[in-house]
Amino acid sequence: MRHVISLLIENEAGALSRVSGLFSARGYNIESLTVAPTEDASMSRMTIVTTGSDEIIEQITKQLNKLVEVVKVVDISEAAHIERELMLIKLRATGKDREEIKRTADIFRARIIDVTDTSYVIELTGNQSKLDAFIGAIDTGLILETVRSGVCGIGRGDRVLKL
Amino acid sequence: MVLTGAEIVIRCLQEEKVEYVFGYPGGAVLYIYDALFQQEQVRHILVRHEQAAVHAADGFARSTQKVGVALVTSGPGATNAVTGIATAFCDSIPMVIISGQVPTAAIGQDAFQEVDTVGITRPCVKHNFLVRDVRDIATTIKKAFYLAQTGRPGPVLVDIPKDITFAKCEFEYPQDISMRSYNPVVKGHQGQIKKAVQLLLEAKRPMIYTGGGVILADAADRLTKLTRLLGYPITNTLMGLGAYPASDRQYLGMPGMHGTYEANMSMHYSDVLLAVGARFDDRVIGDPANFAEEPRKIIHVDIDPSSISKRVKVDVPIVGDVKDVLDEMIRQLEAGEARPNPDALAAWWKQIEDWRSRKCMEYRNSDTIIKPQFVIQKLWEVTGGDAIVTSDVGQHQMWAAQYYRFDKPRRWLNSGGLGTMGVGMPYAMGAQLAHPGKQVACVTGEASIQMNIQELSTCKQFRLPIKICNLNNRYLGMVRQWQQLFHGQRYSESYMDSLPDFAKLAESYGHVGIRVDKPADVEGALREAFTTHKNDLVFLDFQVDQTENVYPMVQGGKGLTEMILSAEDL
Numbered sequence: 001m002r003h004v005i006s007l008l009i010e011n012e013a014g015a016l017s018r019v020s021g022l023f024s025a026r027g028y029n030i031e032s033l034t035v036a037p038t039e040d041a042s043m044s045r046m047t048i049v050t051t052g053s054d055e056i057i058e059q060i061t062k063q064l065n066k067l068v069e070v071v072k073v074v075d076i077s078e079a080a081h082i083e084r085e086l087m088l089i090k091l092r093a094t095g096k097d098r099e100e101i102k103r104t105a106d107i108f109r110a111r112i113i114d115v116t117d118t119s120y121v122i123e124l125t126g127n128q129s130k131l132d133a134f135i136g137a138i139d140t141g142l143i144l145e146t147v148r149s150g151v152c153g154i155g156r157g158d159r160v161l162k163l
Numbered sequence: 164m165v166l167t168g169a170e171i172v173i174r175c176l177q178e179e180k181v182e183y184v185f186g187y188p189g190g191a192v193l194y195i196y197d198a199l200f201q202q203e204q205v206r207h208i209l210v211r212h213e214q215a216a217v218h219a220a221d222g223f224a225r226s227t228q229k230v231g232v233a234l235v236t237s238g239p240g241a242t243n244a245v246t247g248i249a250t251a252f253c254d255s256i257p258m259v260i261i262s263g264q265v266p267t268a269a270i271g272q273d274a275f276q277e278v279d280t281v282g283i284t285r286p287c288v289k290h291n292f293l294v295r296d297v298r299d300i301a302t303t304i305k306k307a308f309y310l311a312q313t314g315r316p317g318p319v320l321v322d323i324p325k326d327i328t329f330a331k332c333e334f335e336y337p338q339d340i341s342m343r344s345y346n347p348v349v350k351g352h353q354g355q356i357k358k359a360v361q362l363l364l365e366a367k368r369p370m371i372y373t374g375g376g377v378i379l380a381d382a383a384d385r386l387t388k389l390t391r392l393l394g395y396p397i398t399n400t401l402m403g404l405g406a407y408p409a410s411d412r413q414y415l416g417m418p419g420m421h422g423t424y425e426a427n428m429s430m431h432y433s434d435v436l437l438a439v440g441a442r443f444d445d446r447v448i449g450d451p452a453n454f455a456e457e458p459r460k461i462i463h464v465d466i467d468p469s470s471i472s473k474r475v476k477v478d479v480p481i482v483g484d485v486k487d488v489l490d491e492m493i494r495q496l497e498a499g500e501a502r503p504n505p506d507a508l509a510a511w512w513k514q515i516e517d518w519r520s521r522k523c524m525e526y527r528n529s530d531t532i533i534k535p536q537f538v539i540q541k542l543w544e545v546t547g548g549d550a551i552v553t554s555d556v557g558q559h560q561m562w563a564a565q566y567y568r569f570d571k572p573r574r575w576l577n578s579g580g581l582g583t584m585g586v587g588m589p590y591a592m593g594a595q596l597a598h599p600g601k602q603v604a605c606v607t608g609e610a611s612i613q614m615n616i617q618e619l620s621t622c623k624q625f626r627l628p629i630k631i632c633n634l635n636n637r638y639l640g641m642v643r644q645w646q647q648l649f650h651g652q653r654y655s656e657s658y659m660d661s662l663p664d665f666a667k668l669a670e671s672y673g674h675v676g677i678r679v680d681k682p683a684d685v686e687g688a689l690r691e692a693f694t695t696h697k698n699d700l701v702f703l704d705f706q707v708d709q710t711e712n713v714y715p716m717v718q719g720g721k722g723l724t725e726m727i728l729s730a731e732d733l
């Protein structure tokens with residue numbers, strides 16, 4: 001099962017490697033991991049997408065909680081939540097492709113943020129499947145490069161991950 | 164008061180009432196050693212290899228419940244310490260290791276004796292720190308001691324670059340520490356404890372299984388009280404020996420791979436199993452699938468939530484300090500009217516006595532060749548069962564655990580989790596320093612002892628009268644045993660050739676060496692060591708039966724019910 005784990009961690013040197021080291025040492029999967037400081041600069045928030053049985057996810061949560069610098073851990077995928085990922089994709093855009101790409105981008109509510117005679121850079125946010133769908137809708141021959149941020153997640157409504 | 168970083172380090176150790184620091188100097192810690200030199204409160208024990216420094220500090224901690232402290236230099240000093248740190252980590256021993264680092268400006272420049280100590284040790288410490296500012300030293304060391312001994316204990320490393328040790332700042336030692344990210348649970352959940360007590364009282368075939376956590380929590384007296392109150396059978400793991408008196412009738416011996424038949428059968432066929440400060444290790448329950456075949460309710464008390472439901476599914480988890488939880492269990496039992504069902508319990512004990520009557524620990528003694536088990540039995544007799552016994556790793560470790568009956572906690576020091584050969588003598592050094600007048604015996608083998616044999620020199624310098632009982636079988640005995648049983652008797656590289664004359668080797672360091680060849684001389688040699696040479700280090704080199712194996716045995720990956728009781732079972 002796929003799970004999205006959010007955690008607050010002291011913003012200290014080496015904190016990220018404690019988390020990633022834990023996953024590699026114990027053989028847990030990381031599908032994606034994003035991290036950046038929160039409004040409180042002394043703390044970072046991390047979103048980890050992982051897969052595993054209920055027992056493994058329980059161990060992952062417990063092991064993360066055991067790290068001295070980890071302040072709080074929540075499996076946000078246990079209840080209603082929102083996931084977003086950012087993708088920047090550079091496409092070869094010449095001739096009639098330019099118009100076609102523009103139309104596809106509009107359908108996905110993507111934005112063209114860089115234009116040259118021969119290329120576009122498109123910015124698109126959404127959940128993973130939306131980003132995958134956009135890539136699917138584009139002729140693969142046109143894709144010059146893609147970069148994705150990995151998933152950021154937040155609980156809906158009253159569910160708040162805070163100190 | 165304005166002090167240098169090095170002076171602050173030493174002042175912090177003084178504030179923490181550290182009696183001994185085990186270490187080895189080098190370039191990056193010269194200022195710290197200079198500060199150490201100019202005071203008398205903290206005594207430094209100079210070892211001959213950094214691995215032994217950490218092991219000795221670890222042995223000190225295991226025998227006292229205090230935090231063990233080691234001091235090493237950067238680069239090879241730190242890498243040599245890693246085995247010691249990992250050993251302490253696997254057994255949750257409270258320790259603080261201070262390592263020197265190259266100057267801040269040189270970090271990342273591949274400087275002389277530079278390694279990423281924080282990176283290398285990260286997976287085998289409870290936590291570690293790189294100090295980047297002299298003003299952070301005091302708080303960091305305070306945190307290190309706090310982390311090491313609270314919650315599930317463990318080693319904490321503080322890496323200090325050389326320039327930080329001669330920078331200066333105002334010194335003030337923080338009185339207490341609070342960390343928003345670290346709040347270990349102490350009190351167990353009342354409701355869960357109530358559920359556990361009820362389950363225990365309803366049990367028809369109850370069993371108590373406890374590990375190193377009881378020793379670490381200093382809860383042996385509580386455990387004994389609870390066990391006697393209930394009248395239930397109990398087993399202590401390799402790490403938990405001495406938590407319940409081994410000479411008591413309710414004690415069934417050690418469980419697991421080389422545990423007793425009665426302990427393993429009772430574990431397996433119990434209907435309610437109370438696990439305290441133990442972690443259902445592969446060497447204890449064998450194959451978890453086989454263990455799960457028999458339905459039973461499991462109550463698991465542990466301070467570390469990640470130990471619960473890791474290898475076996477637990478019905479009543481209780482996260483908390485073992486001492487507090489046991490206290491609460493006793494309180495509830497004493498306050499309530501309910502008592503265990505006497506008829507069911509009598510029937511269960513009858514079954515257990517039946518298992519016990521197999522006498523699985525019996526072995527065939529000999530008049531001509533020394534049996535290793537016999538040496539341990541004699542050691543127990545000669546020391547009145549009250550020595551601090553350390554061991555290395557292998558057959559001798561198992562024999563010591565099986566045949567030295569520990570009645571008290573903190574008498575048995577061994578590397579249970581990591582299984583590190585070479586810990587025996589440094590553990591004995593740490594324990595002897597912590598308990599100057601006490602009998603300390605190091606049970607070892609000719610292979611293990613050579614992994615830290617250089618420490619005979621440290622023992623000479625600090626006049627440590629430990630008694631080394633070398634069960635010399637000229638083999639890597641446990642490896643040989645597995646090769647005999649599971650690898651077609653192909654003894655690949657398990658023979659120890661070219662051994663020194665250990666007695667003469669010990670003598671060359673100024674110690675006493677005694678070689679023992681005959682069973683009839685075993686007791687006399689031990690008495691000579693512990694009485695005539697009470698104040699000397701004695702190296703007893705027992706030439707033991709080369710072919711003796713450790714039984715009973717559960718083969719790796721098999722279940723607890725599939726035991727080999729003796730060579731006849733093969």
